[in-house]
Amino acid sequence: MSRQQLSDLYFMEARSKVIDIAAFLDRMDRGTGAEDFRVISLRESMKILQSDRPDRAAEVLRSLSDTTTKPIPSATTKAACGAWLGPQKKAAAKQPARAAKK
Amino acid sequence: MRYIEPHGHMVSRTTDDYQDMATAGCQVVCEPAFWAGFDRGSAAGFHDYFRQLTDQEPKRAARYGISHYTWICLNPKESEDTQLAEEVLKIIPEFLDKPTVLGVGEIGLNKNSRNEILVLEKHVDLAAKHNQLVLVHTPHLEDKLKGTRLILDIIKNERRLTPNRVIIDHVEEHTIKMVLDKGFWAGMTLYPESKCTSARAIDMIEVFGGERLWMNSACDWGHSVPLAVPRTALEMRKRGYTADVIDKMIYRNPVAFMSQSPKFKLPIDPL
């Protein structure tokens, strides 16, 4: 399909999702307390959107993934949370909260 | 339009859903054994569930002209209790011979724990021993990439299983390539939030080709859409795909995979 046709099909949906994310970040800023590690991960993954690589979707998914390779000793929950708290993100999460304005 | 729902947890759905699916052109639904939303307390609980899958649900589907097939296993979400898993593994073989059971599934991993791996290996051994097709659930969200790698290693190590008789389900953009490159089939699950949208599924067909690939709704008791497959067919049409290509993705591909089981038969006179 041409870029024109793809835009006709998907532009409004993409526009709406970008505004939703912007509003979500504004909402976070108005919140109180430390930044959640999932949001730290999400902010990191958003940098990928501005790159010109051909596999942005895969790279965003990778950036939100557990990068370890060994099985965990036991499952203490059944749920997944959508982001992974690796050592780097742990350190970032300890920084003074972004939203500590309040 | 004709289509197959290769992964639907119909025991959790209403008869209205069956009616809608039949109206949209669904001819066959395949139901892997699944987690009930709570942990079953005994092997007898699983035995009843397997009876529901093999006796009751085919009758319910038949009322809407839909053929119902199933897959039997203990779900990875219930693998942490290895003693219960052992008891359930013992009752599975009696169901593998039932006329509508296509294989062992959906086995796999959930949180990528040691016990989950132990129970996965036992299921893989069982499938190999009984020469069964295998349907594999890959973990959710942040656990998917690691879990998919672990699963592929375990199954690749089982020489008695050939990759083209195994479908690795719930692939996304970061896992599909490793699955297809190793010769497995891949399933894309069309979920409103946590897995893959119609648009992204069509993107993956464009990037990776339409071979050894199917789409499913994985509709269950959670937030899911039983008509996700025919809706994706409509979106493929909007994206300019011919009826023939769409038919391959939503009908002929699942038929090709499941026909590897001699039990799988298409309806004789579908509506």
Ligand SMILES: [Zn+2]
């Ligand atoms: Zn499922």
